[in-house]
Amino acid sequence: MQIETKFSKIEPDAVSEAGEFAGYATRFGIKDDGGDIVMAGAYAKSLGVRMPKMLWSHRGWEPIGIWTKAFEDNIGLRVEGKLALATTKGRETHELMKMGAVNGLSIGYITRKSDIRGNARLLQELDLHEVSVVTFPMQAEATIDAVKGVEDIISGAKSGDFVPLKRAVEGALRDAGFPAWLAKAQAALAPQALSDGSRDASASEIAKLIKDSFKI
Structure with a gap:
């Protein structure tokens, strides 16, 4: 669970x-x-x-x-x-x-x-x-980087398994105070941050890309 x-x-x-x-x-x-x-x-x-x-x-x-x-x-x-x-x-x-x-x-x-x-x-x-x-208010970038196992999550996402990434982003946004519906909607956008140009990026760099891709 x-x-x-x-x-x-x-x-x-x-x-x-x-x-x-x-x-x-x-x-x-x-x-x-x-x-x-x-x-x-x-x-x-x-x-x-x-x-x-x-x-x-x-x-x-x-x-x-x-x-x-x-x-x-x-x-x-x-x-x-x-x-x-x-x-x-x-x-x-x-x-x-x-x-x-x-x-x-x-x-x-x-x-x-x-x-x-x-x-x-x-x-x-x-x-x-x-x-x-x-910290409050939390920055989405910092919160995403704090997720345990972020390297495994990013590695899986680079291989095409986006489910753990979406869950991590949604959980981070919920913790930062976003409503459940908005956190889920923004988490769905997370894979867009993993463009071909970011395949070799670090976890923190990808977290920033994910944050910048949010349409809030």
Whole structure:
């Protein structure tokens, strides 16, 4: 099953000098731009099994600290954590959070149970894998480059397999706040960026080509 992402803003003054901070990774009962509503209790089963990882921008190879607490309250999914200030990325994230340059949390999850009500998808049970600290607003280019396995995705696309590329672009745009319908429409344009002249381009160069091809 595909891992989805969802963004939530945190306040820039929420981080201490020791690198400790807290925020809501999700707020219950609020319909987002993608038409999803996370229901209370959606994380209960997952949190009973494991704590989510703290990553930088959904990069599985780049942990930046640990979540010390993750629990549901009457507002949403509350997380408390501590940045690893002994690491370069942990220190960089800490400084950017204090400046307000980084002020977002984004969850990485798999939907286990959902229902459709009107034009909304009710997320009733989610398997929470990680909660990332992310930049807001996100640039489509940077987000696409952050997708795990991007080199494999680009390699597959160069060979004619565009499905993983489309999924990656759609997920990146959803994480950046695009409505589901627009993210899907723009993802369909991604293969156009892989013209004959870009076959030897790097992943970041192709990501830029994809971003520039969006008709927004």
